[in-house]
Every structure is written in C-alpha cells, then in structure tokens.
Amino acid sequence: MKIGLDIMGGDYAPKATVLGAISAYKALPEDQKIILIGDKEQALPFFSEQDFNPDVFEFIHTTEVIGMGEHPTKAIVQKPNSSISIGFQLLKEGKLDSFASAGNTGAMMVGAMFSVKTIPGVVRPAIASIVPKLKGGYGIMLDVGANADCKPDTLLQFGILGKLFVENVYGIDNPKVGLMNIGEEEEKGNLATQATYPLMKETNLFNFVGNLEGRDLFNDKADVIVCDGFTGNIILKLAETFYILTLKKGFKDEFFDRFNYEQYGGSPFLGVNAPVIIGHGISTPEAIKNMVLLSKTMIESKLIDKIKSVFK
Amino acid sequence: MKIGLDIMGGDYAPKATVLGAISAYKALPEDQKIILIGDKEQALPFFSEQDFNPDVFEFIHTTEVIGMGEHPTKAIVQKPNSSISIGFQLLKEGKLDSFASAGNTGAMMVGAMFSVKTIPGVVRPAIASIVPKLKGGYGIMLDVGANADCKPDTLLQFGILGKLFVENVYGIDNPKVGLMNIGEEEEKGNLATQATYPLMKETNLFNFVGNLEGRDLFNDKADVIVCDGFTGNIILKLAETFYILTLKKGFKDEFFDRFNYEQYGGSPFLGVNAPVIIGHGISTPEAIKNMVLLSKTMIESKLIDKIKSVFK
Structure with a gap:
C-alpha cells in the first residue's frame, strides 16, 4: 500500500506535514x-530536529508549490x-x-478530476465532511x-456516495440517508430539494x-446528510465557528471536542477514481497523521471499487 | 397606538400570551x-389567577383558532x-x-399578504431573524x-428591507449589509449569489x-445578513441547536444567553403594508412581552412608511 502525502500543503507545511508523517x-x-x-531539502531539517531517520519514507522531490490563494485550474496547468x-x-x-494534501482545495479538486478523473456514471464528485454525533460516533x-x-440527480448520487463511504469506512450497516431541508414534510423545500425528495424516496440504492x-x-x-455545496459549506463554517467559540469561552466537553477537525484529518473527495483526501488549511501534525490513517x-x-460497481 | 396581539397563537397560548400581555x-x-x-372566555381565568383586571385591554372575541399544523392558505380561507x-x-x-402572533407561521405570512398586502415595488416580503453579535448588540x-x-433582485431588496429595519428599529447608522456566501471573493457562490453580488456592489440604497x-x-x-429563505432557515435552526446544546451542557455565557429568542420576542415580516411580527411557536410570556414591545x-x-418611500 502506497499512501501519498503532499508535504508542502497547508499553512504549517512542511513542518506540520513532516511531524504528521512521522506520527x-x-x-x-x-x-x-x-x-x-x-521539497525534500525543506523537509529534512524537521526530521533532524526530531532525530528521526527520513529514509523510512520514499521521497518524491518537487520544486513547485501551489499557494493557497492561487486559481486552481491555472495553477494545476502552470x-x-x-x-x-x-x-x-x-x-x-x-x-x-491514495493522495492527500492540506493544500489548495480547488487545486485538489481540479487535479483529481484532470488526472484520475470522475468515475463513469458520477455526475459530479463531492467533498464530504465528517460530522460528530451527539450520541457518539460520526x-x-x-x-x-x-x-x-x-x-436533483446530483443530490441523489451524493446519497449513494455518502452511503458507500460510511458503510465501508465507518462500518455502519444500512446507513440512514437524509436530505437537508427546511421542513420534515415531503413538499417542503426549494425547487432542488422538492424535486430530489421523490427520487430519494423511490431509490433502492440507499x-x-x-x-x-x-x-x-x-x-x-x-x-449521511445530503445537501448542495453552497448549503453544506455554510453549515460547516458555522459549525466550526461554534466549536471555536466554545474553546474561546473555555467550555470543555467531549462532544464539542469531537468537532476538532484534527481527529478525522481531512475531507474525502468522493466520486473520483482513487482515494483523494483534502485536509484543512490549518492542519496540525495530528490532523496530518489522521489524514494518512483515513487514506489507509x-x-x-x-471503497473506490465499490463505488465503481454501483455506478457502472 | 393600537398593538394587536393574537392570544391564541403559540404552543402555550392562551396562558403565555395573557401573561405576556400583562407584562x-x-x-x-x-x-x-x-x-x-x-377567545375571551379561555383567557379570563388567567387574568383571575394573576388577580389582574382584564379591562385595561380591549378584547376582540374570536371563536376559531388556526392550528400549528394546518395548511396556511386553506386555514386562512376556511x-x-x-x-x-x-x-x-x-x-x-x-x-x-400592528399585529403579532406566535401562531402558525405560514398563516401569518399568507394572512399578511392577503390582507394588508405586499408594499408596491417589493417582489417578495421576507421574515427577518434577529442575530446576536459577539461584540454585543444585534x-x-x-x-x-x-x-x-x-x-437576485429579490435578494437585493432583502438588503434594502434589512437596512431600513436595523437603521430605524435599532438605530444603527449606515448599517453594513453582507451577502451570505461560500467565499469572500466576488466570483464565489451559487448562481443566485454570483448574480446578486454585482447588483449589491452597484446599489446606492445600502x-x-x-x-x-x-x-x-x-x-x-x-x-444585515442577506440570504435566501432556504439557507437562512437552516442557519437559524442550526444556531438554535447550538444554543440549546450549551444550555443542556450547563454552559453559562452572556453571548449564548442572547441567543434566547425570548429576548427579542419575534421575527418581523418585512415588505408588507403594516408592522407584522411572527413569534416562535414555543413563545413564553417573556417572548410575548418583547414581541409587543418590538411592535411598538x-x-x-x-418603518413601514420609510420602506414605502424607498420602493415607490
């Protein structure tokens, strides 16, 4: 098994990525x-600092870095x-x-779709975020x-991708898939969710x-919570803010602790032909370590073979 | 000044509404x-309980109640x-x-649009929710x-309605209006926000x-945070959940306390030809009191005249 890790990705790279790789x-x-x-030259001092032999890793030396603010498509090409x-x-x-990086999220998406490409039958790959549950687990x-x-067909597919992920990666049997909306009743919602509900109700895929x-x-x-990327992004950033607020206010709680992105390392990019994980820009060594373990x-x-077999 | 209050609206009516009206x-x-x-007959016992003279209020006796689960348009007609x-x-x-109720939200919207009607020039009225700020205030x-x-033109108008509300009701001079989105850059967003940004950038109305x-x-x-009602509803319910979680976990904090809807009483329905306030279904006497004070x-x-003059 060969787990690829970008050691230049993230705000604290390469120090955080080297320490994470060691862990x-x-x-x-x-x-x-x-x-x-x-860049192996940039990485080596952090191994020396830790008195850790870098030769246990295979290095692929690269000379360029895509910055966090760069335009994804241009950067990948240039x-x-x-x-x-x-x-x-x-x-x-x-x-x-597999390939994981805490670098430029857009470049990771574009890079994945340009290289390993979208799985045939998948309309649009999606970024999945791990959500802590009050009862425990994720x-x-x-x-x-x-x-x-x-x-609507894209949202339906997100349900399939999500189901396969939590089933295979978290071992949740027959996972429950829900549609994020503004009311419980079938007729509630915006045009997209109103049209998605009947598709999900009819499907036997989850x-x-x-x-x-x-x-x-x-x-x-x-x-599995299905939503469009606009809604999901706003929810995610709002939830992160609450976690940060509880930290700032000095509230300690096991549930809020599990909001800490470090514990799960990164967000899988689902629907492409290989395991790809996108880490948080502020990834610490702990986050990098868990991103590698999630890759494994x-x-x-x-998972990828299982997704392919459902969509073929 | 005549402030109308529905004493049958809300999960704890008429007790909570009577106690709120007294406060x-x-x-x-x-x-x-x-x-x-x-229903005056149902209300009177709660005045007796409080040893409070009901005659300080004007009563309009009604015999029907629209339930929380009823279909808004049908209920208003039937x-x-x-x-x-x-x-x-x-x-x-x-x-x-003015008219305020903690009853069926849909019936309140439909009732307002059927009776006092939308202000000419306003495409769609909107429900505004009060949001506590970390620095204090709302x-x-x-x-x-x-x-x-x-x-996009509807979202632009929400900016105008929101601006006029916080300027006139909260006394915030030249309020800052922002567009809820998934990135700071102008080109970020879904189709609606991408098309709204240039309209907002060009406007001299806020x-x-x-x-x-x-x-x-x-x-x-x-x-003033502008968003579509799908996004706003999900944000609001998520934020409420966090407040409830901090309560359950026993965290006490001045900021989280200000999440308590009781403090602001209700959500103004902006864009119709009269002050209309929709209360939370679980409104307590304190919430009802503050809904009446917000009406005042x-x-x-x-505010309504000022909105009319901008849209005429």
Whole structure:
C-alpha cells in the first residue's frame, strides 16, 4: 500500500506535514508505505530536529508549490512540478494508492478530476465532511463546497456516495440517508430539494429517512446528510465557528471536542477514481497523521471499487 | 397606538400570551393600547389567577383558532373567524397599528399578504431573524423561511428591507449589509449569489460590505445578513441547536444567553403594508412581552412608511 502525502500543503507545511508523517509512520504496519511529495531539502531539517531517520519514507522531490490563494485550474496547468500536480500524476499512473494534501482545495479538486478523473456514471464528485454525533460516533455531510448548485440527480448520487463511504469506512450497516431541508414534510423545500425528495424516496440504492432540518445536524436521524455545496459549506463554517467559540469561552466537553477537525484529518473527495483526501488549511501534525490513517482505511476498504460497481 | 396581539397563537397560548400581555402592559405608557384577539372566555381565568383586571385591554372575541399544523392558505380561507384572520382584518381596516402572533407561521405570512398586502415595488416580503453579535448588540438575517428560492433582485431588496429595519428599529447608522456566501471573493457562490453580488456592489440604497461566510454570522462584518429563505432557515435552526446544546451542557455565557429568542420576542415580516411580527411557536410570556414591545418600536419608527418611500 502506497499512501501519498503532499508535504508542502497547508499553512504549517512542511513542518506540520513532516511531524504528521512521522506520527502516521509509527501508527502504520511496516508494509504500508507513506510516500512524501514535496521539497525534500525543506523537509529534512524537521526530521533532524526530531532525530528521526527520513529514509523510512520514499521521497518524491518537487520544486513547485501551489499557494493557497492561487486559481486552481491555472495553477494545476502552470505548475506541473508542484507537489499537488506530481501527486496526482503518480496517483494516475498507479504509483500511489491514495493522495492527500492540506493544500489548495480547488487545486485538489481540479487535479483529481484532470488526472484520475470522475468515475463513469458520477455526475459530479463531492467533498464530504465528517460530522460528530451527539450520541457518539460520526456521520458525514456532502457536498460541502465542490458544487454550489446541484440538480436533483446530483443530490441523489451524493446519497449513494455518502452511503458507500460510511458503510465501508465507518462500518455502519444500512446507513440512514437524509436530505437537508427546511421542513420534515415531503413538499417542503426549494425547487432542488422538492424535486430530489421523490427520487430519494423511490431509490433502492440507499435507506432514505426523509428531510432533515438545521437542528438535525448532530442528532441520530441520519448517518449521511445530503445537501448542495453552497448549503453544506455554510453549515460547516458555522459549525466550526461554534466549536471555536466554545474553546474561546473555555467550555470543555467531549462532544464539542469531537468537532476538532484534527481527529478525522481531512475531507474525502468522493466520486473520483482513487482515494483523494483534502485536509484543512490549518492542519496540525495530528490532523496530518489522521489524514494518512483515513487514506489507509479508504484504500483497505476498496471503497473506490465499490463505488465503481454501483455506478457502472 | 393600537398593538394587536393574537392570544391564541403559540404552543402555550392562551396562558403565555395573557401573561405576556400583562407584562407588556406594565412596560408600556398608558396611551399605547394592546388589543387582545382571541377567545375571551379561555383567557379570563388567567387574568383571575394573576388577580389582574382584564379591562385595561380591549378584547376582540374570536371563536376559531388556526392550528400549528394546518395548511396556511386553506386555514386562512376556511377560518375567517380565527384570531389570525380577524387580526389581519382589523389591521387592514386600520383598527390596529400592528399585529403579532406566535401562531402558525405560514398563516401569518399568507394572512399578511392577503390582507394588508405586499408594499408596491417589493417582489417578495421576507421574515427577518434577529442575530446576536459577539461584540454585543444585534444584527438581522433575512430571509429565514418565507422564500426558499430567491432571484437576485429579490435578494437585493432583502438588503434594502434589512437596512431600513436595523437603521430605524435599532438605530444603527449606515448599517453594513453582507451577502451570505461560500467565499469572500466576488466570483464565489451559487448562481443566485454570483448574480446578486454585482447588483449589491452597484446599489446606492445600502452600504454593501461584500460576501459573508458561515463563520461570519456572529461577528461584526455585517449588521444585515442577506440570504435566501432556504439557507437562512437552516442557519437559524442550526444556531438554535447550538444554543440549546450549551444550555443542556450547563454552559453559562452572556453571548449564548442572547441567543434566547425570548429576548427579542419575534421575527418581523418585512415588505408588507403594516408592522407584522411572527413569534416562535414555543413563545413564553417573556417572548410575548418583547414581541409587543418590538411592535411598538416598529410602529413608532414609522418603518413601514420609510420602506414605502424607498420602493415607490
């Protein structure tokens, strides 16, 4: 197993990515290799600082970096030697089994769709965000930003992608899929959700539990929350703000602690032909480690093959 | 000044509405009359319980009630003697200066649009929700549920309605108006917000401060947050959930306390030809009192005339 990690991605790279890779290495069995993609010269001092032998990793030396503010499509085209471009090149060639980066989110999406490409039958890939549940455990919400406007068939597919993810990665049997909306009743919603409800009700591809409301984000009504990327992005950023507020106010609580993105590492980009994980820009070593471990679980679970077989 | 209050509206009516009306009476100057609309027979025992003379109020006795779960349009038509229908009839005839109810939200919207009607020039009225600010004070967000899908010109108008409300009711000079979106940059967003941004940037009807994100809900970036009713409703219900969670977890904090809807009483329905306030279904006496006081401020500020003069 070859887990690709962009060591140039994220606000605290390469220090945070190197430290995260070291932690992940210690947590992984020996046959699971982490491939570090980035500027080796910049990375080496952080290994020395830790008195850790860098030779346990395979390095792919790259000389360019796509900045957080760069235009995704332009950057991918103009910086073929960037860690993100090279990472996706290797993923496409099968030299990596997964690729993860806490770098430019747009470049990660564009890079994935240009290189390994969208799975045939999938209309639009989606970014899934992990959502902590009050009762314990996690659910996911998708899309959280890849697709601001979504047609009903796209939302239906997000339900399938999400179902397969939580089933295979979290081991949740027959997961509950809900549609984020503004009322429980079937006829409630905007044009998109009103048209999506009957499609979800009719499908036999997942267990549709009906409409959800903003108040249902953390309860047990659904394991998979489907929404367009506009709604999901706003929900996600609002929820993060609440977590930050509880921290600032000095409230300590096990539930709020599980809002900490570090614990799950990153957001899977679902619907492309390989495991791709996008980390938070502010990723710490702990987040990077968990992003690598999530990569491993996505590879082991053969999630991509399972998605392909449903959409073929 | 004649402030109309539906005493049959809300989960705890008529007890909560009677107690709220008594509190409001004590807080108001003598020349400001509260007109109670509802079943007088059901209300009187609660006055006796409080040893309070009901004759300080004018009563409009009604015999029907629109339930929380009833279909708004059907209910308004089929129950002409309901407290909501009669309230709007009186408002239309000028026998009330405002009308407030914690009853069926849909019936309140339909009733307002059927009776006093939408202000000429306003495309769609909107429900505005009060949002507490971290620095202290309040802003508003609109729409939070009246219009699930909104065209760019409608969103532009929400900016005008919101600006006039916070300027006249909260006394905020030259309020900052922002557009809820998924990124700060002009080109970010879904089709609706992408098309709305240039309209807001060009307008001289309010002080547009650009795009907001989910994380900006409680900060000082904007006094008026504009969004479609789908997005606003989900944000509102999610924010309420956080408040309830902090209560359940036993966190006490001045900021979270200001999430308590009781403090502001209700949500103004902006864009119709009279002050109309829709209360939370779970309104307590404190909420009812503050809904009456908000009615008073809306009347005194001549908000409706100011809106009319901008849209004429």
